[in-house]
Amino acid sequence: MVSSLGRMILRLLRGALRLHPARLALVVLSTAMGAGIAAALGSVALQAEARIARELRSFGANVVVEPVAAAAPGGAAGGAATLSEADLLRVLTIFWRHNVVGLAPSLTAAVTLAGPAGSERALVAGVWFERRLARADGGEPLAAGVVPLFPFWRVDGRWPSPGEEGAAVVGRAVAARLGLARGARATVDAGSGPRTFEVVGLLATGGFEEEEVLVELGAAQALLGRPGQVSRALVSAVTVPLDGFGRRDPGGMTKREFEKWFCTPYVTSVARQVEEAVPGSRARPVWSLAEAEARVLSRLGILMAILAGLSLAAAALAVASTFAARVLGRRTEIALMRASGASAGQVVVLLGAEVLALGLLGGVLGAGLAAVLVPALGAAVFGAPLAPGAALAPLAVAGALLVAAAGAVWPLRRALALDPAPELKEAA
Amino acid sequence: MRGPRETGAPFFGRWLRRSLRRNLAAGAVATASLALSSALVFCLVAVSGGVEGQLGKELAAYGANLLVLPESAPLRFGLGALELGPVEEERHLAEADALRLPSAGIGVETVAPALLARVEVAGTPAGAVGYPLDALRRLNPLWRVSPRWPAGEEAMLGASLAARLSLAPGAEVDVATGGRSARVKIAALVEPGGPEDDDLFLPLALLQALAGREGRISLALVRADLASRPAEDAARAVAAAVPGAEARTLSQVASAESALLAKVRRLLLLVTIALGAATAFTVSGTLGVLLLARRQEIGLCLALGGAASTIRRLLLSEAAASGVAGGVAGCLLGAAAAEVIAASVFGALVPLGWAAAPLALGTALALALGAALWPVDRALRVSPCDTLRAP
Numbered sequence: 160m161v162s163s164l165g166r167m168i169l170r171l172l173r174g175a176l177r178l179h180p181a182r183l184a185l186v187v188l189s190t191a192m193g194a195g196i197a198a199a200l201g202s203v204a205l206q207a208e209a210r211i212a213r214e215l216r217s218f219g220a221n222v223v224v225e226p227v228a229a230a231a232p233g234g235a236a237g238g239a240a241t242l243s244e245a246d247l248l249r250v251l252t253i254f255w256r257h258n259v260v261g262l263a264p265s266l267t268a269a270v271t272l273a274g275p276a277g278s279e280r281a282l283v284a285g286v287w288f289e290r291r292l293a294r295a296d297g298g299e300p301l302a303a304g305v306v307p308l309f310p311f312w313r314v315d316g317r318w319p320s321p322g323e324e325g326a327a328v329v330g331r332a333v334a335a336r337l338g339l340a341r342g343a344r345a346t347v348d349a350g351s352g353p354r355t356f357e358v359v360g361l362l363a364t365g366g367f368e369e370e371e372v373l374v375e376l377g378a379a380q381a382l383l384g385r386p387g388q389v390s391r392a393l394v395s396a397v398t399v400p401l402d403g404f405g406r407r408d409p410g411g412m413t414k415r416e417f418e419k420w421f422c423t424p425y426v427t428s429v430a431r432q433v434e435e436a437v438p439g440s441r442a443r444p445v446w447s448l449a450e451a452e453a454r455v456l457s458r459l460g461i462l463m464a465i466l467a468g469l470s471l472a473a474a475a476l477a478v479a480s481t482f483a484a485r486v487l488g489r490r491t492e493i494a495l496m497r498a499s500g501a502s503a504g505q506v507v508v509l510l511g512a513e514v515l516a517l518g519l520l521g522g523v524l525g526a527g528l529a530a531v532l533v534p535a536l537g538a539a540v541f542g543a544p545l546a547p548g549a550a551l552a553p554l555a556v557a558g559a560l561l562v563a564a565a566g567a568v569w570p571l572r573r574a575l576a577l578d579p580a581p582e583l584k585e586a587a
Numbered sequence: 588m589r590g591p592r593e594t595g596a597p598f599f600g601r602w603l604r605r606s607l608r609r610n611l612a613a614g615a616v617a618t619a620s621l622a623l624s625s626a627l628v629f630c631l632v633a634v635s636g637g638v639e640g641q642l643g644k645e646l647a648a649y650g651a652n653l654l655v656l657p658e659s660a661p662l663r664f665g666l667g668a669l670e671l672g673p674v675e676e677e678r679h680l681a682e683a684d685a686l687r688l689p690s691a692g693i694g695v696e697t698v699a700p701a702l703l704a705r706v707e708v709a710g711t712p713a714g715a716v717g718y719p720l721d722a723l724r725r726l727n728p729l730w731r732v733s734p735r736w737p738a739g740e741e742a743m744l745g746a747s748l749a750a751r752l753s754l755a756p757g758a759e760v761d762v763a764t765g766g767r768s769a770r771v772k773i774a775a776l777v778e779p780g781g782p783e784d785d786d787l788f789l790p791l792a793l794l795q796a797l798a799g800r801e802g803r804i805s806l807a808l809v810r811a812d813l814a815s816r817p818a819e820d821a822a823r824a825v826a827a828a829v830p831g832a833e834a835r836t837l838s839q840v841a842s843a844e845s846a847l848l849a850k851v852r853r854l855l856l857l858v859t860i861a862l863g864a865a866t867a868f869t870v871s872g873t874l875g876v877l878l879l880a881r882r883q884e885i886g887l888c889l890a891l892g893g894a895a896s897t898i899r900r901l902l903l904s905e906a907a908a909s910g911v912a913g914g915v916a917g918c919l920l921g922a923a924a925a926e927v928i929a930a931s932v933f934g935a936l937v938p939l940g941w942a943a944a945p946l947a948l949g950t951a952l953a954l955a956l957g958a959a960l961w962p963v964d965r966a967l968r969v970s971p972c973d974t975l976r977a978p
Contacts, residue, residue, distance in 0.1 A: 182875075182880075185872045185876055186872065186876060188868070189868050189869040189872025190869070190872075192865050192869055192872075193868070193869040196861050196862065196865035197865065200861055200862060204858075207854060211851075214846070215847070217839075217842075217846065218649055218839065218840065218843045219839055223780055225747075310842075311843060312839075364837070364839065365653075365654055365836045365838050365839070365841070366654070366835075366839065367782055443746075443780075445779075445780030445781075446729065446730065446731035447649070447727055447731070450729035450731075451645075451648040451649045455642070455648075455847075458642070458645055458932055461931060461932045462928075462932045465931070469630070469631075469924075470861075476620070477620055477623065477865070477869030480616050480620040480623075480869075481872050484616050484874075487613055487616065487880070488876060488877065488881075536857055539853065540850060540857060573612075
């Protein structure tokens with residue numbers, strides 16, 4: 160019985176394929192398009208929030224690390240309290256180390272800066288320009304330094320190459336006043352005799368950095384006689400938006416709450432972990448950035464979820480209507496089957512098999528389409544391809560099947576409820 | 588041969604009405620899917636139009652994106668002001684010029700004029716910055732000021748400076764500069780997370796009086812709307828509006844903001860196109876399947892002597908009717924959906940632009956006609972004998 164029914168289904172499918180190849184192709188193609196694009200958009204929308212969280216990091220570092228003794232009277236100004244440059248590498252050992260996407264230590268002091276057009280007191284900042292730090296447990300190395308941390312700083316000229324200790328980047332405003340152009344020599348005196356640097360670039364940021372001279376950290380340490388020391392470090396970490404729980408004071412939490420807080424990448428918990436990892440440091444979130452990020456991210460998160468839902472709903476309705484149309488168009492056929500003695504159950508099995516076969520084919524094609532679309536959409540929007548995700552294919556296929564079946568139910572019931580005779584008469 | 592031609596118009600109308608009535612179920616499916624796709628287009632167009640404005644408002648919380656300074660003046664905040672001392676030749680701008688910016692029609696939303704000065708706080712030298720504190724608060728609503736923003740003549744203290752001076756909120760200190768001094772109450776501590784952490788924040792008028800620079804400012808923080816124009820253009824317009832000033836874009840905020848807005852715009856555009864394409868395809872698939880199922884009817888009409896052009900006109904009119912009906916329903920549905928989305932994402936309604944409605948109607952009509960053309964032509968080409976033969 161089962162095998163004869165199976166043969167019958169196959170014969171019907173073959174017949175439909177031979178008689179109406181165009182109709183079947185239309186149904187399969189529209190299912191594939193619906194399932195594929197909906198799956199792709201849903202997948203992009205779900206990954207977009209993480210991408211945008213990373214994108215928001217270009218607004219600046221969200222954790223500031225300072226020596227704890229900077230609080231002491233005259234501390235920061237006198238230049239006594241410092242962090243150790245070597246200790247900063249411990250940032251790469253914290254629980255959320257893979258969320259750390261930027262690290263920029265600096266050593267800042269006031270010096271006398273002289274150029275062709277005069278001299279004035281200015282700040283010199285020793286920084287890492289660009290340095291790749293290998294992570295202990297493998298993975299993508301951390302691109303540390305100010306160049307990756309501030310992608311929107313513009314330099315007229317070039318950044319010093321790694322280890323180029325005689326090169327300096329001079330802020331545009333101070334350079335203009337002192338007549339320092341690219342290729343000029345700037346003399347820096349920190350009280351222990353002058354030292355010259357070659358100006359390799361002029362820095363435009365719009366902010367107070369335009370008043371500073373940036374040199375390699377090692378050069379600044381030598382110049383100021385403070386080897387291995389830094390006065391401040393910026394850490395940029397990808398975090399989850401601050402919510403009510405994230406804003407709470409960890410001091411007043413129960414052990415369980417504290418664990419949950421510690422194991423969630425809030426900006427507050429990341430700052431706490433950095434502070435614990437770097438001896439003698441005080442790490443605090445840049446509140447304005449963290450709060451603004453939380454607001455923008457939660458808004459965009461809702462928007463993305465709605466877009467994902469919208470694309471799924473639209474595709475579901477469209478695919479369901481395609482199958483409804485397919486079954487509606489076959490009322491005569493159904494009437495004929497009923498008239499020639501087929502039970503309602505047999506008709507449902509026969510047509511259901513066809514619907515499922517078409518839905519399956521459409522779903523598989525759709526999954527293939529989604530696998531192509533997701534990286535392409537990611538590249539178009541974020542400039543880097545997104546991973547399609549392993550769950551995409553089974554979801555697309557299952558979704559297409561479910562929706563195809565759902566679309567077929569109502570017209571099938573309608574067709575079965577009709578009296579075959581008038582239907583057949585009308586068709587003749 | 589003249590008979591049918593004379594009665595052509597009433598017959599056509601009768602036929603169309605009957606056909607629409609008889610194929611009600613199929614027509615409902617077609618109209619519903621058309622309504623769906625035009626609702627989708629309407630909703631996405633309306634939402635992407637509104638999102639940029641709303642997102643711009645959210646991004647405003649990142650603070651100023653332009654900085655207005657006297658031409659080629661040094662900028663010294665916090666520690667810089669303290670360690671480098673006053674600049675010999677100080678330049679200033681007129682406060683009144685800066686305050687006129689928001690009404691100059693160049694997209695400036697908020698202005699916070701500021702005066703920088705070197706003062707002594709309880710005998711210790713420190714950098715002071717005077718702002719109209721309410722404007723500063725509008726510009727940086729998310730600054731962590733604890734316990735509360737100062738009111739009246741009160742001041743607030745950068746967290747690093749407070750730690751250095753061992754001062755807590757509620758303390759009263761003497762602030763002196765250039766022989767004048769005033770006693771101010773520290774209402775709060777603030778952690779902007781930059782060089783301002785080392786500043787004393789005073790009300791602008793108070794610092795102007797102390798420093799003897801009434802009506803003068805050293806700089807102004809400006810928040811300009813960057814959704815509608817590039818940052819460089821905004822900076823040029825602002826610089827031109829304030830005599831003797833240059834405007835710098837704070838590239839950190841301005842560029843990151845433009846980049847983010849551009850990405851969200853691109854994302855929404857792509858989603859609209861992809862979703863539009865998907866529904867267009869599935870909807871035309873549905874319509875095609877529905878029309879192909881009517882080949883017998885078409886064959887019968889042809890066999891009864893109906894002119895191919897009349898049948899074609901009939902079927903296309905049917906398609907257009909369901910296109911218009913679906914389009915109108917879609918506009919209403921889409922407008923409702925757009926407002927629901929805007930309200931749930933941003934807690935505000937988006938203005939429904941004029942672009943969405945014709946676009947949605949056009950989509951539905953074009954889809955309906957485009958999907959009908961091929962199956963109709965196909966059905967008309969086939970010999971009626973073949974289509975009428977029992978399947």
